[in-house]
Amino acid sequence: MKRIHVAGLLWAVLALAATASAQNSTSQFVIGGETAKKIHNFSTINLATAERIADTCENLARKEGVAISVYILDNEGNHVYMHRMDGQGYLNIVTAEMKARTALLLRAPSKTRMNQVIQNPDSELQQIQIGLFPNSGGLPIIVNDQLIGAIGVGGSAPRVAQGWSDEICAHKAMTEVLGPQPPLVQDLPPRTAANRGNAPVPRFDLAQGVVPRSSLPPEFVVSGKAAANIFDANQISGEAAKKIAQTCRDWAAQKGGTASIYIIDTHGTFVHQERGDGQIYTNIHTAMLKAQTALQTRQPTSIRAAQLRNDPSGNPRQLVQFGFFTNSGGIPIVVDGEMIGAIGVGGGAGGGGDENCAIEGLKAAFGNRVLLPVYPAKSN
Structure with a gap:
């Protein structure tokens, strides 16, 4: 009986160790601690x-x-x-x-x-x-x-x-x-359409060596072959968008919080997005709405937010008919007078303010070449 008891204890210890090991190996990939408690979810990717x-x-x-x-x-x-x-x-x-x-x-x-x-x-x-x-x-x-x-x-x-x-x-x-993943599902050969036609398909390519050009530095905007692919050299580059988001993320962390960030190009297409740990749907979705509103209005969302505080009668038109989201945190990205995208930040940025978080990111990416909101001096 003692042998059985000892063996049982040993199995239990090994099982607990295996469980703890599994939990530890999972924990590094998911939101944990107080942040997970806050959102009631210990199994979502960080x-x-x-x-x-x-x-x-x-x-x-x-x-x-x-x-x-x-x-x-x-x-x-x-x-x-x-x-x-x-x-x-x-x-x-x-x-x-x-x-x-x-x-x-x-x-x-x-x-x-x-x-x-x-x-x-x-x-x-x-x-x-x-x-x-x-x-x-x-x-x-x-x-x-x-x-x-x-x-x-x-x-x-x-x-x-x-x-x-x-x-x-x-x-x-x-x-x-x-770590190791399950093997991929088999690739089946495509099936040829039974009623495939013979209509000629035209090409639509720029001549070799021809690329759209921008007055902005190539690190700021899509350039070269990538610009030729989309016929546009005035869209924010992926690397510039990353720099904005990473700076905003770090700034929010210094304030003890996180942020949700969307950066879109001038067509409204997503370029880069991040959801900080602990952010929930409303934080994420409002960040997107702020970016879209800033793009559509060509103004920081803080302008309409202030205007509507001063005169709330404009709310029905702005919110319902135009579909704008008028909370602070959205800014069009204008560099050397050229709009190349828009950013929206939600979630509070650790109490530092969504708009301030966006501004820090824009300054890090573009320095004094980026247009930023300027507030009137406070009267005594």
Whole structure:
């Protein structure tokens, strides 16, 4: 009996040790401590992990000589981290999010539904009806059998035989950051359409060597081949957007808090986004609305916020008819007189103020070349 008792104790100790080890290995990837208590969620991916996965995938793309867009969602479907490399177009960006949402809803790779459509093309409409995007590139982020988020990668042409695709990029990045991952689902050969036509498809490319040009430095805006790809050299660059967000994030941390940050280009397309740990849906969504309002009005949202405090009668028109979000924290990004995007910050930035957080980021990226709101001197 003693042997059984000792063996039982030993098994219990080993089981507890294994459980503790699993918890420890999971804890580094998720929001924990008092922050997790505040949002009642101990199993959602933290910003540091999301950023590492996205950065790793981007570095892999650079080695392949391609550009990608990356979306990482938490286990509730909120944006945690998003970045588009220069030269990415609208479809590259939005489909990355669609892939991530599909993987999150399925708890499985988005390619599983793509394979179903390849085998049965008539099923695609049903997949779309239930909110899925049947395409490769989305993977659930699972650690120790716990779903903590999802990733979607878009924007590059697959070369599976050579070891490259959006999905492979996501898988390799997750392996490097999180450890070994399940093998990828088999790639099925595409099915040729039975009624494929022969209509000539035109080209629409700039002449070789012709690229759009901007008066701004290339580190500020999309340039070179990337600008030629989108026919525009006056969109904020991905690296400038990252610098703004990272500075704002660090500034909020110095104030003892976090922030939600959206940076968009002049077309309203997302360039970079971050959700600080502990931020909830309202913080995240209002940051996006502030960026969009600043872009649409070509003014900081603090201007309308002050105007509406002075004269609340304008609220119905501003909020309902125009769809503006008039809380402080949104600023158009104007450099040397040229608007190249907009930023929105939500969540309070540790009490330092959303607009102040955005301003710190803009100053770090563009110095005295960026246009900032100026307040009248306070009267005594």
